[in-house]
Amino acid sequence: MLVVVVLLVTVLLRVAIVTAVVYLLLPQGPLCPHCNFEMVAIRNRFVDRLVPLLERRWCLECGWDGVVRRVRTARARTPKRSPAPRPAPR
Ligand SMILES: [Zn+2]
Numbered sequence: 001m002l003v004v005v006v007l008l009v010t011v012l013l014r015v016a017i018v019t020a021v022v023y024l025l026l027p028q029g030p031l032c033p034h035c036n037f038e039m040v041a042i043r044n045r046f047v048d049r050l051v052p053l054l055e056r057r058w059c060l061e062c063g064w065d066g067v068v069r070r071v072r073t074a075r076a077r078t079p080k081r082s083p084a085p086r087p088a089p090r
Helices: 002-025 043-052
Strands: 039-040 054-058 065-069
Touching: 043 054
Parallel strands: none
Antiparallel strands: 039 054, 054 065
């Protein structure tokens, strides 16, 4: 029984190492790895929920498409406008 556990752990470690290496080899961010042009994100609701760290992108310039690491970008926030000051009551 111990042999089975040891073999299972080594297999799981291999899977984890391969997954980490593949993740680190993927290009990062919205720029195309070939022409450095900004790529368009291809949305898939199922994949976005299943693997939120990755996204599929397509380059309009050279036609490259593939999976890239998603980069968290600060969302452009619209500054909260305070309501216009009321005129003073008379
Ligand atoms: Zn490109």
